[in-house]
Amino acid sequence: MNADAAAPIAKDRLIVALDVPSAAQARDLAAQLRGMCRWVKVGLELYLAAGSSIVEELAAQGFSVFLDLKFHDIPNTVAGAVRSAASMGASLLTIHAAGGPAMLSAAAEAAAASPNSPRLLAVTVLTSMDRAQLAAVGIDASAADQVLRLARMATASGMQGLVCSAEEVQMLRQELGADPSLVVPGIRPAGAAAGDQKRIAAPADAIRAGASKLVVGRPITQAADPAKAAQAILDEIANAK
Ligand code: C5P
Numbered sequence: 001m002n003a004d005a006a007a008p009i010a011k012d013r014l015i016v017a018l019d020v021p022s023a024a025q026a027r028d029l030a031a032q033l034r035g036m037c038r039w040v041k042v043g044l045e046l047y048l049a050a051g052s053s054i055v056e057e058l059a060a061q062g063f064s065v066f067l068d069l070k071f072h073d074i075p076n077t078v079a080g081a082v083r084s085a086a087s088m089g090a091s092l093l094t095i096h097a098a099g100g101p102a103m104l105s106a107a108a109e110a111a112a113a114s115p116n117s118p119r120l121l122a123v124t125v126l127t128s129m130d131r132a133q134l135a136a137v138g139i140d141a142s143a144a145d146q147v148l149r150l151a152r153m154a155t156a157s158g159m160q161g162l163v164c165s166a167e168e169v170q171m172l173r174q175e176l177g178a179d180p181s182l183v184v185p186g187i188r189p190a191g192a193a194a195g196d197q198k199r200i201a202a203p204a205d206a207i208r209a210g211a212s213k214l215v216v217g218r219p220i221t222q223a224a225d226p227a228k229a230a231q232a233i234l235d236e237i238a239n240a241k
Contacts, residue, residue, distance in 0.1 A: 010238040013207070015039040015066050015183070016230060017217030023050035023057075030058060032226050036234070039092075041066040041215060052088045059089030066183075066215075070123050072096035075106035082107050086114030092183075094163060097122040097150035101157040108158025121161045121183055122154035127199065144168070148175060155180050166201030166209060173210030185215035189233055192219040203233050204240035 016033060018026045018040050026046055033040070040063045042055055047069060058065050067090035071078045078095065085093050095107050104122065111118050124147040125134070131142055139146055151162050151172055161181025164172055169182050188200040195218055206214055216233060223229035 010234045011038045013213050013237050014234055015041050015213055015215045016220050017041040017215050018046055019043055019217050021045055021049050023054050026054055029221055029226060033230055036227055037230050039064045039066060041068050043068045055088040055090055064091040066092040068094045070094045070096055072099045075103045078103050079106040079110035082110040083114055086116055086118050090118050092119050094121050094123050097124050097154040101153060104154055104157035104159055119160045121163050122159040123163050124150040127165050165199050166206045167199050169211050170209040181212040182210060183213045183215060184211040187214045187216045189219055203236040207237055207240040
């Protein structure tokens with residue numbers, strides 16, 4: 001097998017965040033992206049509006065679904081949530097690393113025992129938290145140090161990857177090696193509006209820094225032609241060297 005054949009294909013590396021308030025809007029976007037995009041993300045807004053049926057529907061259409069509900073509860077409850085999400089057909093889930101090793105291990109065991117074994121990503125420090133916000137919840141560390149501490153703990157506790165910002169990806173790749181999947185939001189192609197994102201990166205730059213997958217919402221979902229916007233990002237991922 002040559003290196004190109006072994007390289008992950010662009011379609012596996014783009015996750016479109018369906019951050020819309022209704023099942024009808026999610027269906028409309030999915031219809032435009034079907035065949036072109038493999039991964040979609042269902043977050044709190046869509047999940048609370050449309051429920052588990054939207055996850056089942058997207059999975060039945062052939063999409064791989066990233067269910068981004070950031071679980072954080074006692075180990076038994078999180079294990080049950082992982083089983084429920086797996087039975088809906090979700091392929092990728094998020095868990096707060098701050099829940100600790102016992103909670104993460106329980107989640108990992110539940111995922112491994114589920115029929116389609118969803119992969120688990122840890123969320124370390126929310127990008128909305130800075131040093132002052134961390135101090136307010138009793139953590140006397142910089143955001144970067146806390147991210148690394150939680151990332152090491154999470155991967156040692158069975159998480160297959162992490163959600164991280166483009167700013168953190170290079171450091172995490174160096175510290176954690178090639179194995180963990182690093183999933184990066186805050187992506188903006190040249191010319192796209194930043195919106196409320198403070199730290200953004202172009203698709204090719206995030207891939208070059210070591211990202212496994214990119215999460216892209218508004219630059220695709222609010223484009224006049226979402227399929228064309230998605231294709232441009234897929235091309236940029238494919239050509240990132
Ligand atoms: O529209 P946009 O491309 O900014 O969407 C980014 C997506 O990634 C949203 O669903 C957002 O909730 C998610 N996300 C993020 N920053 C994080 C974690 C998740 O933007 N640190």
